[in-house]
Each structure stands twice: as structure tokens, then as C-alpha cells.
Amino acid sequence: MKIRSLVPLFAASMLGGCGGGTEPEGSGEFPAPHPPMPHLVSLGGPVTKAPKIVEITFQGDALQAQIDTFMEQLADATEYWKGATAEYGVGALTAVTSVILAEKPAAELADADVQAWLKEKILAGQVPASDENTIYLIYYPSSTVVTMGGGSLCGMTGANDFQGYHDDFAISPGKYVTYGIAGRCPSPVPNLPEIDELSAEASHEIIEAATDPLPTDNPAYISVDPDHLAWELLSGPEVADMCAANPDAFYMPPGITTFVQHVWSNAAAAASHDPCQPNGTTPYFNSAPVMTDTVQIPNSVFGPLETKGVKIPIGSSATIEVDLYSDAPTSGPWAVSALDLSSIFFGAANPALSFSFDKPTGQNGDKLHLTIKSLAAGPLGAAPFWIESDLGQTSKFWVGVVGN
DSSP, rough: OOOBBBBSSGGGGGGGOOOOOOOOOSSSSSSOOOOOOEEEESSSSOOSSOHHHHHEETTTTTTHHHHHHHHHHHHHEEEEEHHGGGGOOOOOOOOOEEEEESSOOOOOOEEEHHHHHHHHHHHHTSOOOOOTEEEEEEEETTTTTEEEEEEBHHHHHHHHEESEEEEEEEEETTEEEEEEEEEEOOOOSTTTTHHHHHHHHHHHHHHHHSSSSSSSTTTTTEEOGGGGGGGGGGOOOTTHHHHHHSSOOOEEETSSSSEEEOOOOOHHHHSSOEEEESSSSSSSSEEEOOOEEEETTTOTTTTTEEEEEEETTTTEEEEEEEEEESOOOOOOSSEOOOOOOOOHHSSSSOOSSSEEOOOOOEEETTTEEEEEEOOOTTTSSSSSEEEEEEEEEEEEEEEEEEEO
16 A cells, blocks of 8 residues: 555464365355455556566665565566466566665655655666656665654554555656555564565565556555445555455465565455465355445545445444355364454554354354444444454454444
8 A cells, every 4th residue: 555554463374374174064055155355446547567676775784685585586486476466467577676775864754755865866877767667666774764644664653654655756747656665664473584574565565566556646456346445444455455464464475485465366355265365275264244234434544435334323232144154165163253443453442342243153154143332433433343253273354344
């Protein structure tokens, strides 16, 4: 996304596994009927047809050799790149150029400073010239703090803080520069090497820059279908944002020795497979709430939204159906729970919602019933929630929203 909030559930793929085996399933049909998953929509802007990356680092960077290795491996990992981007019309990654600048960045930079600095470097010929296929990725040292949109790079306290971002600016009339920044943020996973945190964030921004290279001036894949706009509230509406909050968001595909990110696949979601690809969970399972009301989210960070959800006046309760499904037999039933996101993700002092299920577990074809009580409107003017499905060490989720 143009700005992406910090994701608290990072890289649990190194700790978890996938379900497998057979089960006395609740339904012989795989997947059992369930509400459709979200799909990303383009706002009509271009995608990158023959992407080439200009990697910008600074002399004396202790991670320089590891960054170079990661970028080289990414360029060679054609199956990963194709699996993450091809369905959105992005072409093969054609080149990666490393530029090491003999200067020390300022300790504090606003995004406008970054744009002015990069424009100067391009016009002076100190970095390769820009065209519609060029993506500049800047690896600032941890001593540099970049601010944008009221948040800061690797900040840990503000609602608008972020681990990285990408954007664009006009370098001349009708000509635009696409650029991104990958932050060197502290990892919530103990003992995770710094390069893994960095490469995971870099893959996120590179793929989003390829599928939405002009988010300010002519956006492409930066929105979710109207019925699922609540999913944007979790971490953002671009292809990597939609999977970034998954516990298994990051993994090591063949040919890459540090972490990269799974990204959203419309094709996999439509087929009821794991929407976070390539190399998603198999068998895939989830628990989908049936939400048929139209609700308003008046104070969303993305502007006023109208989407599908559940209408519950404050102080009242409502019961909805939750459809459990998997695309193949799993090793057994999975646990289902619900979490209030107002307090977990958006800093509310108290929960906006409380929950109770008629049954705590189920499997493909089962229908649970979830009673939701509305306690408060929530900090966004509505109250998002998360239904989590856990089987062994594998977790999947679905986002919903309560309006009043």
C-alpha cells in the first residue's frame, strides 16, 4: 500500500505447518457452500509489463552483500514472481541493478524529501533513468527515520506507523517515477535475522509497486470489491496488504534463502483455495460469516465506506451463521474464535464487541452460530472483527464488520 500499518502477526510460517490427512468430514462436498471471498479490483491504472528494479543502498551498509543476494535470487525466482503477479498482468522481472551511493542519508526525512532527492539523483544520472517499467527500491539505514501521512517508518506506537511503502511522483509532465522504501524494523519473531525481516518487507513493496505502480496519480490494484471493503481496515487494499496479517504471511520459496511474502490471488480465492499465494496452505480451510446487511463505516482511514456486514444497535445482540469449508479433507475439526479488532488493531481502550459461539469447533460443511453483542461504535465509527480458524499450528481468518 501507499502507507502500510505495522502487522503484529509476522512470519509465523517459520513456526507453523499445514493441516493434512483425512477426516470424518461434515460434508462430502469440497468445498462446502460458503460466502465468496474478496477479490481485488483495479481502478484502471497501469501495471508494470516488464519490471526492472533499481536497488539503492548506501556505502557502509552492513547488510549490503545479503541485500544483493536477495535481489539476485528474487530476479531468478521466476516461479515465485509469476505466481505472485502474473494474474494481474505484470510481466517477468527483467533486471535488477544495484546502486551503492557514497553518502550518508539524513537522520530524518519526510516523504517529500525522498521524492526531491530521488528526482535529483535521476536527473543527475547518479541512478539509472526512469521509465514506465522502473521501480526504485531504497534501503535506508536504520538510523534514518522517514515520515509520511502522519506516521513514521518502523514506528511502533502510532496508528499510521508503517514498515515500508511505495508511491509515485511526476518527474516531468506526464512522466512518473515509481519508488518504494523497505524499513529495517524490529521483528516480533525472536532471533529472526535482520535480513529476513528486510527481505520480507522488500518483497511486499516490490510486488505492490508492480501491480499498482502509480497509486497517487493513476492507481491500479488498490481496492477490494464493495461487499468486502471491511478487509481494507485490517492492513490495506493492495495485493500484499491483503495477506500481510496472516500468521503465515512470509515464507522461503524455492530459490530464495530469506523470507518473502505470500500475496493475494483472485483466482485462488474464487476457487476456494488459499488466497495467499504462491505455495499457499493445502488443504485450505476457513470459517466464513454470513453477512447480508449493508453497513456504513463513516470514519474509515480510507474515507466513508458502505459494505456488507451486520447491523447491531449498541447494547443489542444478533446471531449470524458461520459456514465452515475446506478445499479437501483436513486432519480433523478446527477451532473457531472471534476477536474484536477495535481494541487489538485500532487502539480502542475497551472492546467494541463481545462474542459467543454455539460450538467452538467444526469442519467442512458445518454451520456454527455466532452471537455478537455491540458494546460501542468503535474508533472507526463501526466495529471490525476477525473470525479465526485454527488447526494445529495453522491459522486462517475472515474479516467482518458491525455497524450500528
